[in-house]
Amino acid sequence: IPSVDRSLARTSAWMSYVAFAGLVALAFLPEHDVPHMVPPHRDAKAAADTAKPAERTQSPVPVKPVQTAAVPAPPTATTPTSPPTVSAATSTPANPAVATAPPPDVWTPEQINAGLRSCLQLLAPAGADIALEEPMKHGQCGTPVPLALRSIGIAEKVEFTPAPTMNCRLAASLAEWIDKVLQPAAQQVLGSRIKRIVGSSSYSCRNIYNNPKLSLSEHATGNAIDIAGFQTVDGRTIYVAKTWGPTGRDIEAAKKKAAEKSSGKAGDKDKSAEKPAEPTPSIEDAGKKASAKDKGKLVKATFKRDDAKPAEAAAAATVPGVPVPATTKEANFLKRVHGGSCTVFATVIGPEANEAHRDHFHLDMKVRSRSGSVCH
Numbered sequence: 001i002p003s004v005d006r007s008l009a010r011t012s013a014w015m016s017y018v019a020f021a022g023l024v025a026l027a028f029l030p031e032h033d034v035p036h037m038v039p040p041h042r043d044a045k046a047a048a049d050t051a052k053p054a055e056r057t058q059s060p061v062p063v064k065p066v067q068t069a070a071v072p073a074p075p076t077a078t079t080p081t082s083p084p085t086v087s088a089a090t091s092t093p094a095n096p097a098v099a100t101a102p103p104p105d106v107w108t109p110e111q112i113n114a115g116l117r118s119c120l121q122l123l124a125p126a127g128a129d130i131a132l133e134e135p136m137k138h139g140q141c142g143t144p145v146p147l148a149l150r151s152i153g154i155a156e157k158v159e160f161t162p163a164p165t166m167n168c169r170l171a172a173s174l175a176e177w178i179d180k181v182l183q184p185a186a187q188q189v190l191g192s193r194i195k196r197i198v199g200s201s202s203y204s205c206r207n208i209y210n211n212p213k214l215s216l217s218e219h220a221t222g223n224a225i226d227i228a229g230f231q232t233v234d235g236r237t238i239y240v241a242k243t244w245g246p247t248g249r250d251i252e253a254a255k256k257k258a259a260e261k262s263s264g265k266a267g268d269k270d271k272s273a274e275k276p277a278e279p280t281p282s283i284e285d286a287g288k289k290a291s292a293k294d295k296g297k298l299v300k301a302t303f304k305r306d307d308a309k310p311a312e313a314a315a316a317a318t319v320p321g322v323p324v325p326a327t328t329k330e331a332n333f334l335k336r337v338h339g340g341s342c343t344v345f346a347t348v349i350g351p352e353a354n355e356a357h358r359d360h361f362h363l364d365m366k367v368r369s370r371s372g373s374v375c376h
Contacts, residue, residue, distance in 0.1 A: 112135055122169060126154060126175035127153055128175065130149055131163070132145070132147050146203065146222055149166060158183075166222040167221065167223055177341060181344060182230075185337050190236070193233050194233070201226045202222055202226070241358060245323075251325070254321055258321045261321075339375075342373060346367070347364045
């Protein structure tokens with residue numbers, strides 16, 4: 001046992017020597033051999049020196065160290081996001097017909113082609129000189145095949161100045177009207193044929209009388225024309241406003257005024273007798289006396305045509321201040337044309353109808369299911 005104790009004592013002493021020698025040797029070892037004892041700032045410098053070139057380019061500007069305790073941390077940078085993309089499923093309408101349908105104010109190719117075919121059939125035998133215009137559509141207004149009518153006539157062409165814009169159906173009706181009504185009346189009454197229609201107008205996107213409470217005018221679809229006058233081959237120009245003469249409204253207004261004057265409502269009979277007799281009012285003066293509220297009101301035409309008896313006109317002339325219907329050849333021609341137009345057109349409105357048509361004829365081809373034609 002004493003020998004064992006001595007062996008343990010020597011072993012313990014030897015281990016103490018080895019441990020002491022190791023501690024002494026650690027003091028002389030190089031610093032890179034003991035990484036756990038390298039100061040933190042040297043470790044950061046070594047990491048920066050050994051960084052790859054690609055990593056250095058990510059932070060080209062050196063950032064100064066800050067004390068996080070004194071300076072708040074900067075906000076976290078956010079990467080901008082691109083706008084959301086629309087998938088093919090959401091960009092394509094569910095109904096393919098909606099995507100291919102034309103806008104509301106555009107005629108379809110089928111409508112234009114059908115209009116061209118109809119126009120060719122209507123105007124081929126009419127001898128029309130036309131200029132096709134671009135299809136026009138403005139809400140309820142417009143026509144798929146508008147045309148500017150320069151001249152038309154089967155037996156003899158009549159020019160239009162200026163060329164009115166209209167649809168083909170109205171142009172074909174004008175050709176029939178010229179040959180069956182206009183030229184025969186001019187030849188029989190005036191002794192000369194008509195070569196030109198002046199002051200005409202047609203297409204206009206508006207309501208009747210420009211009144212928003214009334215329905216759409218036939219002018220809005222190019223289905224109506226207004227004619228202000230005619231020019232003969234021998235050089236005469238016959239305007240509706242100047243040639244028609246006093247209307248039934250003018251005569252009735254003059255009669256009423258004459259009756260009031262004779263009954264003494266204007267004052268004492270002696271004083272009224274001293275006043276000079278009033279001259280026969282002109283067409284313009286008589287028109288001004290008509291009621292303004294009747295401007296757009298249609299009345300039944302009661303004019304006397306060229307076959308009116310001279311005795312009736314003479315009887316009306318016996319009343320002082322009362323005008324009589326015009327009986328000139330030009331006036332009779334206009335009234336015969338007005339009456340004959342009712343056999344061709346669906347609507348004929350002239351000076352006898354109202355103040356709005358005192359200076360022109362309105363002719364249209366309105367389709368009516370019940371009332372039929374209108375002639376005033």
